[in-house]
Every structure is written in C-alpha cells, then in structure tokens.
Amino acid sequence: MSRLVAVSNRVGSLRGATRAGGLAVALAEALQTRRGLWFGWSGEVVEQSADQVRRQTAGGVTRATVDLTTVEHDDYYNGFANACLWPLFHYRLDLTSFDRRFYDSYQRVNRRFAHALIPLLRDDDLVWVHDYHLLPFGDMLRDAGCEQKLGFFLHIPFPVREVFTTLPMHDRLARALMAYDLIGFQTDGDVQRFRDYVLREAGGRRDGDTLTAYGRTVTVKAFPIGIDAEQFAEMAASDEAGRDAARLKAAIFNRVQIIGVDRLDYTKGIPERFHAYQTLLENYPDTHGQISFLQIAPTSRGEVPEYIHLRHELETLAGHINGRFAQLDWTPLRYINRAITRRQLAGLYRMSRIGFVTPLRDGMNLVAKEYVAAQDPDDPGVLVLSRFAGSVKQMPAALIVNPYDTAGVAETLQKARHMPLAERCARYQELMKGLIENNVGKWSDDFVGTLERLGAEMALA
Numbered sequence: 001m002s003r004l005v006a007v008s009n010r011v012g013s014l015r016g017a018t019r020a021g022g023l024a025v026a027l028a029e030a031l032q033t034r035r036g037l038w039f040g041w042s043g044e045v046v047e048q049s050a051d052q053v054r055r056q057t058a059g060g061v062t063r064a065t066v067d068l069t070t071v072e073h074d075d076y077y078n079g080f081a082n083a084c085l086w087p088l089f090h091y092r093l094d095l096t097s098f099d100r101r102f103y104d105s106y107q108r109v110n111r112r113f114a115h116a117l118i119p120l121l122r123d124d125d126l127v128w129v130h131d132y133h134l135l136p137f138g139d140m141l142r143d144a145g146c147e148q149k150l151g152f153f154l155h156i157p158f159p160v161r162e163v164f165t166t167l168p169m170h171d172r173l174a175r176a177l178m179a180y181d182l183i184g185f186q187t188d189g190d191v192q193r194f195r196d197y198v199l200r201e202a203g204g205r206r207d208g209d210t211l212t213a214y215g216r217t218v219t220v221k222a223f224p225i226g227i228d229a230e231q232f233a234e235m236a237a238s239d240e241a242g243r244d245a246a247r248l249k250a251a252i253f254n255r256v257q258i259i260g261v262d263r264l265d266y267t268k269g270i271p272e273r274f275h276a277y278q279t280l281l282e283n284y285p286d287t288h289g290q291i292s293f294l295q296i297a298p299t300s301r302g303e304v305p306e307y308i309h310l311r312h313e314l315e316t317l318a319g320h321i322n323g324r325f326a327q328l329d330w331t332p333l334r335y336i337n338r339a340i341t342r343r344q345l346a347g348l349y350r351m352s353r354i355g356f357v358t359p360l361r362d363g364m365n366l367v368a369k370e371y372v373a374a375q376d377p378d379d380p381g382v383l384v385l386s387r388f389a390g391s392v393k394q395m396p397a398a399l400i401v402n403p404y405d406t407a408g409v410a411e412t413l414q415k416a417r418h419m420p421l422a423e424r425c426a427r428y429q430e431l432m433k434g435l436i437e438n439n440v441g442k443w444s445d446d447f448v449g450t451l452e453r454l455g456a457e458m459a460l461a
C-alpha cells in the first residue's frame with residue numbers, strides 16, 4: 001500500500017486539539033487511519049525566511065511543517081489566498097483584490113513549499129494536495145521532477161466561468177491544475193462549472209470523467225466530504241460534553257435553543273442570520289422569553305479588512321437585537337467570538353432544538369453534519385440549512401432556506417420550533433443514514449482509491 005502524503009496550507013494538530021476550520025478537522029481524521037505524512041504551514045509567522053522543515057510524529061502520522069515569513073503571510077495567505085481567491089470563488093467580486101504583488105508571492109510560496117516537500121517524498125507515494133492556497137503546487141512539483149501520482153481537492157466552490165475569468169491569471173491557474181492526475185470537488189455542480197471552463201475557455205475535450213486540455217488528461221470527479229458521524233454522536237452523548245451543555249441549559253431555563261457555529265467569515269451569512277432572527281422576534285411575539293439564540297463565531301483571518309468590518313458589524317447587530325428585545329430575565333441572543341472545542345460544541349449542538357446553518361455560499365459546511373450527528377435519536381432537533389451550502393445536496397431532509405429571504409427564514413425557524421416529534425425523528429433518521437453512509441472515511445478512501453487506480457491504469461498503458 002502506497003504511503004499517503006497530504007499537503008495543505010493549514011496542518012492540523014495530531015493530538016485532536018481544535019482549530020476551527022473543516023479542512024483540518026477532516027484531514028486529521030483521514031490521515032489517522034492511513035498513517036501518512038502531512039505537509040504544510042506550521043501556523044507560525046517569522047520575520048526572516050525559514051526554510052527549515054520541522055517534523056513531529058504521533059500515532060503513525062508525521063507532521064512536516066514550514067513557517068511563513070511576515071511578508072508571505074500578508075501577501076500569500078491574507079493576500080492572494082484570502083483577499084483574492086476566497087472572495088472570488090465565493091462570488092464576492094466586490095471584495096476581491098486583484099493586486100499582482102499578491103499573486104507573485106503566491107507563486108513564490110507554492111514553489112518554496114514544493115521544493116521543501118521533494119526531499120521527503122518516496123517513489124511510490126500518493127500525493128494529495130488540498131485547496132485554493134495550493135492550486136499551482138502540483139505543477140511546481142512536476143517542474144522539479146516529481147513523477148508521483150498527484151491528486152488535488154478543492155474544499156471551496158468552483159465558480160461559474162464568467163466569475164473565474166475575471167481573474168487576470170485564470171488561464172495560468174487552470175493550466176497549472178492540469179498537472180494533477182485527479183481533481184476532486186465537493187459537488188457535481190462544482191465539477192460541471194470546472195468542466196464548462198475547460199471545454200469553453202481552454203478548448204478542452206471531455207471523455208467520461210476525464211478532461212484533456214493543455215496537452216494533459218486529468219480525471220475530474222465530485223467527492224463530497226463527510227464527518228465521522230458515529231464517533232461525533234458518541235462524543236455528543238458523553239458525560240464530558242454533557243457537563244458543558246448543562247451549564248448552558250441552566251442559563252436558558254428550558255427555552256428553545258437555536259445554535260449557529262461558524263468561523264467569523266462573510267461567506268457564512270451571519271449578519272443575514274441575525275436579521276432573520278430579529279424578524280422572527282418581530283413577527284412572532286410568542287417567541288419572546290421562549291427562545292434563545294447562541295451564535296459561536298471565532299475570529300478567522302483577522303487581519304483581512306473585510307473580516308474586521310464583519311466583526312464590528314456583528315457586535316453592533318447583536319447589541320441592537322438584545323437592546324431592543326431583552327427582558328430582565330431573558331437575553332434573546334448570545335454571541336461568543338471565541339473558538340470552542342469540538343467536544344464542547346458536540347454537547348451544545350445536542351441540547352439545541354434548532355441548528356441554524358445559513359451560509360451565502362459554502363464548499364460543504366461540516367457544522368451542518370455535526371449538528372445532526374450530535375442529536376439525541378429519541379428527541380432530535382431540526383436542521384435549518386441554506387440552499388447555498390454544498391452539504392444541501394446530501395441533506396434534503398433538512399429545512400432548506402434561502403438566506404437572503406429574511407422573512408422566509410424567520411417563518412422556517414417558527415416551523416422548526418413547532419415541529420412534532422414524529423417528524424423530527426423521521427428527518428433525523430434520514431439525515432443520519434446519509435451521514436453514516438458518506439462519512440469522512442469514505443471521502444478519503446474514494447479519493448485515494450481513485451488516485452491509486454489511475455496510477456495502476458497509467459502503469460499498464
């Protein structure tokens with residue numbers, strides 16, 4: 001069996017400590033079962049260039065990391081990755097920075113990372129590169145002589161051609177992507193949009209799951225990411241998770257609890273969600289004193305200006321809602337701007353009657369899956385889910401909403417609040433069945449298995 005080498009900008013902890021963000025959570029679970037190497041940024045920012053690779057092994061998985069310099073962190077991570085590609089791929093052209101300096105830094109960091117990884121590779125390794133930070137990474141490995149099988153997975157949406165082509169370097173990035181042998185997306189919609197670009201902009205050809213363009217052929221498929229639903233359910237039912245949940249329970253006096261959990265990101269639709277909650281309070285006075293909304297939103301990418309604005313906007317909105325509706329013994333909205341461990345989250349999800357997941361655009365959204373997995377099968381809560389989350393395709397038994405439709409979302413919350421037990425159970429069972437069938441193990445096995453088989457086919461040809 002070939003060794004798996006995962007490469008991602010963010011390398012998660014091997015000891016299960018948390019860092020908000022679905023990619024790190026999912027990869028940690030996948031690598032633990034495959035005992036591989038995980039390469040990427042250490043999370044440390046240093047003044048001077050530090051090419052040294054630090055290695056640390058635990059539970060059969062080796063973590064190999066490099067630091068970023070302050071300039072790289074500003075221009076590659078905050079700049080090209082998170083002020084250009086992130087907003088653009090999430091359809092926020094209004095927030096997209098097209099600064100050429102950011103792109104140059106992005107190229108340099110990708111090249112530096114590729115050169116740092118090469119000496120660690122073994123001939124029969126399978127290399128699996130993750131996400132928009134590393135689109136040209138595979139091409140740079142190939143330039144440096146790498147002949148191993150290379151796979152790439154995009155965790156965020158792939159945009160429509162008209163949006164992707166606003167990037168001045170769209171052609172170079174698409175060409176670089178073709179250096180991989182396998183490209184995975186979260187949904188069939190993402191696959192179709194990428195295919196449309198390659199066929200119509202790059203003069204490519206399609207044959208089943210393969211695309212040929214720029215003199216190379218790649219396999220392109222959807223691999224929707226999952227969670228370890230059974231393990232998450234056990235965690236949610238554990239005494240430890242229960243202890244934290246009990247504190248919240250005491251604080252809300254058996255009111256109907258609504259929960260939202262997101263990195264503080266404009267793609268997650270948190271202000272729109274606050275507005276919908278406010279509309280619920282305005283339109284349905286019977287909710288007063290009877291419900292409570294807990295929003296957990298740890299700061300993310302806190303140096304990018306748009307994220308700073310968002311933080312201020314949420315503080316103002318939360319203050320406004322509480323100022324207007326709170327009573328001496330009732331706080332309608334609790335907003336926590338700190339990260340909570342996944343174990344704590346599991347307990348909080350379980351005691352919340354409504355999971356409120358309304359991104360404006362999201363690659364997948366693992367919070368929606370965690371919320372369902374954490375429920376008590378005998379008295380489950382209801383998931384209210386945005387039609388713009390990648391997870392919606394796999395979770396049709398949720399209550400599906402349009403996050404821009406403030407009154408419609410408020411109406412749906414009211415419906416969720418009054419949903420009879422039998423309907424809650426039926427929806428939960430259907431959702432849970434899908435989560436177990438499409439868990440994180442299946443995601444990584446399907447991707448790596450496909451990459452492995454492509455390799456075998458290439459050897460036979």
Ligand SMILES: O=P(O)(O)OC[C@H]1O[C@H](O[C@H]2O[C@H](CO)[C@@H](O)[C@H](O)[C@H]2O)[C@H](O)[C@@H](O)[C@@H]1O
Nearest residue numbers: 010021022023131155156225362363364365366
């Ligand atoms: O590394 P950060 O800048 O702190 O951001 C955290 C991660 O956010 C994004 O997550 C995406 O991947 C999830 C798992 O596939 C998916 O459910 C979610 O919809 C995506 O937004 C980002 O793509 C990751 O690279 C970041 O590590």
Ligand SMILES: O=c1ccn([C@@H]2O[C@H](COP(=O)(O)OP(=O)(O)O)[C@@H](O)[C@H]2O)c(=O)[nH]1
Nearest residue numbers: 020021022023025263339340342365366367
């Ligand atoms: O305070 C927090 C907030 C979020 N998360 C985790 O961060 C991940 C978020 O993943 P998702 O796919 O929903 O979105 P992303 O942040 O990756 O865009 C989930 O596993 C959450 O449990 C966490 O551990 N603590």
